Amino acid sequence: MRRFLLSRQSLFWIFGGLLLGGIVHILVVLSTPRSIASTASQQLWAAVPVNEATVLPPVTADAQLFSYMAPDVRYVLCRYDISKDPVSVRTPLLDGSWSISLYDELGSNFYTITGSDLQRREAELILAPSEDGVTALPFGNDQPTTAITVSVPERTGLLVIRAPESAPGRRAEIDRALSQVTCGAKSRARNG
């Protein structure tokens, strides 16, 4: 048996197996984000309405929409779709640790801005298709100077606002601020 295993032919087959193993390794690693992320995003996206801000309840062991949610961070989600119109998101920023993050369908975070980056008490983000650029947006000069236009690579994605409880006893204040978050098509957001 040992002679059989150490024969040139067997070693050739083992070497071939190692080569195929390399191919299997690459295929598994490359396909994992797409196969797993699509399942996770399907579950997550089914729970969040399109172009509408959803304030999630405080995270507990019984209330978690996705894995590894922070129990001391309040979340607002908006599943955006810019196929027809750009989407506008307005949010207060109570302190520098608040953040606004954009994710593609595979859960990759392609944009994040924090309260300390902006140094403002509120922010407006306008999500537009990357090919349109800022000048091609249909809403002209009434755009507030504070608005940040983000060119997003895909028509659909997920926006996540994270509001950490930066000091004990601020939950009520954070809840009030989060209730003011809006997310919607630009024309709809302008009308109210």
Add this chain to the structure above:
Amino acid sequence: MSLGTLPARRPRLRLRHALHIFEGLAFRAIRRWLARLLSILVRLSLFLGTALVTGLGSAYFVMDKGTSLTVVQSGPWALWPAAGRPDADPYTRAHFARLGALPIGAASAHYFMATTDANGAPLYGDCEYELAGSGPEAAWWSLALYGHDGRLKENDFDRYAITGATALRDTSGRITVRIASDVRSGNWLPSGDDGGFRLLLRVYQPAADKDGLSSPGFGTIERIGCR
């Protein structure tokens, strides 16, 4: 036996002899064919086994634990510096896809995860642990405890995390965190049931060095004892 019967038997004998020779040859051929088939099957299983074990095993290992190219290890804490970045390497992407987490890009947040204590033993809910340090330098941080499925571990106290804002410090600014299933004074995190768990230290806007890395601010995770 009469002489007259002999010629009649000869062809039968010849036939039997021929059959015997043919059987021998056929048996030898079948045996040779079976040996060859068996050798092909053994080599094929060697080929496929090597491919599956090395391919799937190595893929699982690098997606779960990472390598020095994808993970920065600081004691028991593992940091994936490319987490959440659109140009992240495939291993980091696969790792976070498997976790089912939505990390913020490393420029704005660092996620340190620990699955073992100072001796490399997995963390269990029926053991008590202690972490000590000054905590991370950052705008905000939070230390939370999760089951291996990424869900917070249920406890009767609705206590799931310790943050930079809620952590109690001693006079030298040092933070000591106790992880145990029973109530402890000070910075206590309930470990829930007796199953395994992992710790996630979430650091927003960390004070990063020139390589973009930061320190978890907690050293080792010492096991105090087990029930």
